Amino acid sequence: MKIFVKVILGYAVISTALSAQSSCDFQIAVGDNLQFSQDKVVARKACGTVTINLKHEGKLPKNMMGHNWVLTHAKDVSAVATDGMSAGLNNQYVKAGDSRVIAFSEIIGGGEETSVSFNIEALSTSEDYIFFCSFPGHFYAMRGILDVT
Numbered sequence: 474m475k476i477f478v479k480v481i482l483g484y485a486v487i488s489t490a491l492s493a494q495s496s497c498d499f500q501i502a503v504g505d506n507l508q509f510s511q512d513k514v515v516a517r518k519a520c521g522t523v524t525i526n527l528k529h530e531g532k533l534p535k536n537m538m539g540h541n542w543v544l545t546h547a548k549d550v551s552a553v554a555t556d557g558m559s560a561g562l563n564n565q566y567v568k569a570g571d572s573r574v575i576a577f578s579e580i581i582g583g584g585e586e587t588s589v590s591f592n593i594e595a596l597s598t599s600e601d602y603i604f605f606c607s608f609p610g611h612f613y614a615m616r617g618i619l620d621v622t
């Protein structure tokens with residue numbers, strides 16, 4: 474009986490880990506350079522809500538090497554990043570009320586973490602979505618694809 478309980482518990486732990494991984498929750502790391510730890514996120518509409526956990530593993534403060542996670546349609550990246558530049562750090566380098574922005578996190582510096590959740594049901598499986606960092610000058614290098622399935 475004891476063994477049986479252990480097996481059941483073990484299975485529950487493993488299946489919880491697998492479902493968390495496969496995945497409506499994503500871990501993305503950044504550092505003191507212009508790079509996300511992954512350049513592609515594949516997320517399922519069935520998730521309903523998707524959460525991006527962003528962790529800055531570097532040392533530099535956010536006014537020097539800040540990073541965030543901003544999601545737009547591919548066609549809007551440059552315009553949103555340009556408008557974000559003049560919005561300033563206090564606005565997370567995102568223009569206030571920018572309707573082209575699907576989701577964005579705050580800007581974080583070394584040692585900090587943040588997360589952003591968004592509804593994926595409204596997104597289309599046939600469109601191209603890009604995530605990028607809107608810190609001035611970063612969006613050229615810091616970007617990746619959000620693939621909606």
Ligand SMILES: [Cu+2]
Nearest residue numbers: 540606608611
């Ligand atoms: Cu950045």
